[in-house]
Amino acid sequence: MRSVPQPTKLQFDLSGSQHLICVTSEVIDVIYTRLEELEHIPQNIQILQLGETVKARKDWKIEQFNSVENLQKKLREILERAYIGTRFYAIGSAQFIYDVENCARSFGMSEEEISLEVFDSKARRVYCSTCHTINYPVSTNLITCSGCGIKLEIWEHFSRLKNAYLGVCADAENPGDLL
Amino acid sequence: MNEQTVKIVDIKKLTSRIKSFRLVSANGKKLAPFSPGSHVAVEITLEKKVRRNSYSLCSSPYETDFYEIAVLLAEKSRGGSQYLHQISVGTELNIGFPKNSFTLASLARKHILIAGGIGITPLLSMLTTLSRYQTTFELHYTAKSQTECAFYEFLKQKYGSQVTFYFSEKDERLSSNKILKEQPLGTHIYLCAPHSLSDNFYAEARALGYPDLAIHREIFGAAKTNNKKPFTVVLSQSGKEITVPKDKTLLAALETAGFPVNYSCRVGGCGACELGVLAGEIHHLDSYYSPEERAKQNCILSCTSRAKSKQLIIDL
Numbered sequence: 001m002r003s004v005p006q007p008t009k010l011q012f013d014l015s016g017s018q019h020l021i022c023v024t025s026e027v028i029d030v031i032y033t034r035l036e037e038l039e040h041i042p043q044n045i046q047i048l049q050l051g052e053t054v055k056a057r058k059d060w061k062i063e064q065f066n067s068v069e070n071l072q073k074k075l076r077e078i079l080e081r082a083y084i085g086t087r088f089y090a091i092g093s094a095q096f097i098y099d100v101e102n103c104a105r106s107f108g109m110s111e112e113e114i115s116l117e118v119f120d121s122k123a124r125r126v127y128c129s130t131c132h133t134i135n136y137p138v139s140t141n142l143i144t145c146s147g148c149g150i151k152l153e154i155w156e157h158f159s160r161l162k163n164a165y166l167g168v169c170a171d172a173e174n175p176g177d178l179l
Numbered sequence: 180m181n182e183q184t185v186k187i188v189d190i191k192k193l194t195s196r197i198k199s200f201r202l203v204s205a206n207g208k209k210l211a212p213f214s215p216g217s218h219v220a221v222e223i224t225l226e227k228k229v230r231r232n233s234y235s236l237c238s239s240p241y242e243t244d245f246y247e248i249a250v251l252l253a254e255k256s257r258g259g260s261q262y263l264h265q266i267s268v269g270t271e272l273n274i275g276f277p278k279n280s281f282t283l284a285s286l287a288r289k290h291i292l293i294a295g296g297i298g299i300t301p302l303l304s305m306l307t308t309l310s311r312y313q314t315t316f317e318l319h320y321t322a323k324s325q326t327e328c329a330f331y332e333f334l335k336q337k338y339g340s341q342v343t344f345y346f347s348e349k350d351e352r353l354s355s356n357k358i359l360k361e362q363p364l365g366t367h368i369y370l371c372a373p374h375s376l377s378d379n380f381y382a383e384a385r386a387l388g389y390p391d392l393a394i395h396r397e398i399f400g401a402a403k404t405n406n407k408k409p410f411t412v413v414l415s416q417s418g419k420e421i422t423v424p425k426d427k428t429l430l431a432a433l434e435t436a437g438f439p440v441n442y443s444c445r446v447g448g449c450g451a452c453e454l455g456v457l458a459g460e461i462h463h464l465d466s467y468y469s470p471e472e473r474a475k476q477n478c479i480l481s482c483t484s485r486a487k488s489k490q491l492i493i494d495l
Contacts, residue, residue, distance in 0.1 A: 017388040084366045085388025108288040108365015112390035 003157045010034060010117035016087030018044045020078060022071065022100040024092035025051030025064075027119050031091065032057065048075060050096065068099050075100060079107040091117040094125045095136050098163035105161075125164035126154050134164055142170060142178070151178060182222070182273045183210060185246070190268055193329040197297060198264055199237070199249040205271045213277035215240050215304040216369075216397070219248070220275035220443060225258045232259040233444050235301035235371075235397075236277060237330075240308060246274075249329055251297040280449055281369070281397040283308060288365030290316040291358065293380055295372025299329060301397050302371055306338060321345040321353055321376070355383035371397040398448050398466045410486040414438070414495045415457055423485070429454075430481040438495060440481055447483030454479055455494030460487040 012019065012034065019042050023031050028049055035041055047062040050071050065071040088104040090097050097116050104114060123137030133147025141154050145167065152167035159166070171178050189201035204210050213236055220231040238247035253260045281301050283290065290309055292302045299320055309316045318338065322328035324346045334342050345351040359368065359380070368384055370377045377396055384394050407425040412432075414421070423432040430452050433440050443451035447465035456479050463473045465480040472478070479493070 082364050084362050084364050
């Protein structure tokens with residue numbers, strides 16, 4: 001059982017019949033490169049991109065969204081009609097990955113059907129064990145929770161379901177004493 | 180004690196070769212509860228030899244006072260089903276505790292159940308649960324004819340349009356492509372049918388892109404292989420050498436030689452008879468290990484699998 005995520009690289013599963021990709025505009029080029037690396041580029045590809053860019057390639061079916069809520073709305077519409085055999089991919093920040101993977105899982109998609117890649121693994125999501133708020137982005141090992149204000153020590157324990165690390169009160173014994 | 184003692188309180192002839200048995204506790208102890216898809220091992224003593232045949236529990240998991248099993252009189256019966264078909268109400272049997280290697284996926288959004296003949300039995304307990312939770316499901320059930328279709332009236336009455344019957348005498352065939360294509364995300368399939376049908380559905384599901392973990396199979400008979408060769412095994416701890424003839428399993432050969440090995444299903448599905456292998460090339464014939472486990476070549480299910488090499492050294 002792993003407590004810490006193994007950094008994963010987005011991998012196309014060619015046994016899938018349909019490929020749905022969610023990506024942030026900063027890393028769209030990564031998708032193009034990865035697709036072109038494949039011996040056989042799969043047919044049914046749909047790309048949902050967060051962030052609008054001028055240079056949209058004509059040869060891929062890409063839809064651009066100005067907000068994550070709009071992207072999620074479209075994503076849910078697609079997932080509602082999608083058939084099993086579909087594969088789901090997401091690449092972007094930890095927050096973005098969580099926002100879209102959550103949708104895919106709510107429609108019954110499993111780890112076997114999902115491939116993710118986090119860009120900028122320095123920006124972590126941290127789950128406060130006291131008030132359950134997700135703190136993001138976190139790049140240190142000690143933070144103040146944005147939800148309840150307590151000092152959180154970030155443990156090397158990661159939840160795949162929440163896509164977040166566990167944050168535990170650092171000075172529970174003696175508030176203010178962080179030794 | 181790994182058993183329960185039960186008494187037969189009712190026997191029904193469902194078809195020309197299938198009988199159902201209602202079992203209640205014979206010693207005042209409550210029957211063990213079970214999850215849908217479970218089976219129990221029934222102890223049968225024939226000519227002083229004890230064997231255990233597994234039968235799926237087809238009753239409702241919510242009925243705590245009785246179990247129901249259905250037994251097909253096998254054409255080439257090793258004696259087990261023959262014995263059960265001629266005993267009467269009132270007979271007491273020793274059975275094991277329920278075990279389950281065919282569970283319902285709790286996160287599935289839709290369940291497609293495929294039954295071939297007696298394969299309907301584990302699916303019956305699943306249907307009770309699926310129906311209670313009001314989950315979306317379909318049952319596709321193939322049998323020779325309506326009169327040879329066990330539980331036909333019950334299924335038709337209780338589950339109506341959610342069941343489709345296919346009678347081979349009327350040339351009605353299941354089309355795996357037609358049943359499996361264009362299903363929603365989160366669909367899981369449950370196959371309990373003869374090998375050829377089960378393999379066909381498995382292959383079609385994979386071709387359509389179903390993830391492997393969404394396909395669940397219960398195998399009633401051992402995998403058939405035409406090419407059974409004799410081989411020898413060396414028991415690493417004693418150095419003793421035992422010959423396994425082509426018509427005997429490794430498990431049976433070890434038992435005959437006085438080395439009892441743990442076992443349960445005896446058809447390569449549960450893993451109870453696993454033995455470590457230290458040398459030799461294994462011919463895996465089970466339906467239990469993953470491809471990765473098979474490739475490691477360091478363990479064998481002695482009830483079914485054999486050797487590609489002339490000899491195996493086993494950890495015993």
